[in-house]
Amino acid sequence: MNKLSQTRTSVAMRTVPLATLCLAALLAGGCATxxxxxxxxxxxxxxxxxxxxxxxxxxxxxxxxxxxxxxxxxxxxxxxxxxxxxxxxxxxxxxxxxxxxxxxxxxxxxxxxxxxxxxxxxxxxxxxxxxxxxxxxxxxxxxxxxxxxxxKPAPAAARPVAVIQPAPAPARTTTLGADGLFRFDGRSLADLLPDGRRKLDALASDIKASPSPVGAVRVTGHTDRLGSESYNQALSLARATTVRDYLVQAGVPAQSVQVQGRGESEPKVQCAQASRAALIDCLAPNRRVEIEVSTGR
Incomplete structure (x- = not known):
């Protein structure tokens, strides 16, 4: 085979794959120009x-x-x-x-x-x-x-937006025995005992030093069952009012302090001693003033 024939054969061999590819492109979608x-x-x-x-x-x-x-x-x-x-x-x-x-x-x-x-x-x-x-x-x-x-773009999952409410700070309750706060059968500021005044001063300082603003101070008076129901109701309210007035004088905001008297309706203990003196001693936990302090948000 002469050189010219060899050249023509080589060119033909190289052009066959190209023609095949072009034919595939034509069959697929035509040769694009x-x-x-x-x-x-x-x-x-x-x-x-x-x-x-x-x-x-x-x-x-x-x-x-x-x-x-x-x-x-x-x-x-x-x-x-x-x-x-x-x-x-x-x-x-x-x-x-x-x-x-x-x-x-x-x-x-x-x-x-x-x-x-x-x-x-x-x-x-x-x-x-x-x-x-x-x-x-x-x-x-x-x-x-x-x-x-x-x-279409996938929509974001529709999830309810959880609004996390801050948990309310638990109210703290201080219970002061009425026998340690007031003289016997007393109910006014003049009837407060020295030890009772010290306890209320410490409580007022604690309230004012709270890191969270004070939401409410609820003062509730309680009595024992001795005496009439109406008398005990009036006595419990009067003692709660006296405690409120003392706390306000000590610097606790007056608008945050609420008072109520429950009389003998919420006893802590039940007693049945025959001796009056023993009965009075047994009923001491029922004679009390509870101060509940809750902080605002």
Missing amino acids: SYTITPEMQARAASENPPPPKDEDFPAPGSATWRQGAFPNLEALRAMRTGMGKDQVRELLGFPHFSEGLAGVREWNYIFHFRTGAGPEYITCQYMVRFNADVLVNGTYWKGPGCADLL
């Missing part, structure tokens, strides 16, 4: 708004050249727009999955799969891209229930 896309061409493609295809206009999946289809990149699909050229579509989606023809191809079709969860399950949709006379995209279409909705 690069061209400049102008704004006027893009505007024309966007304004054409052709009628959408019917389901029967989509090719049968069994006639696809690439029957396996593809799992597309959702962001690439979301980037599809009218006015795009074939090279741009191919860059996003790859070659069409059907043999569309050899020349003047105005339609590309795809088979796309979408995962439905963490497992291997998926749904299959068909996707059609149509081109106008300028060979620019003038419409994209889906076949399959809910397929178009797959491109």
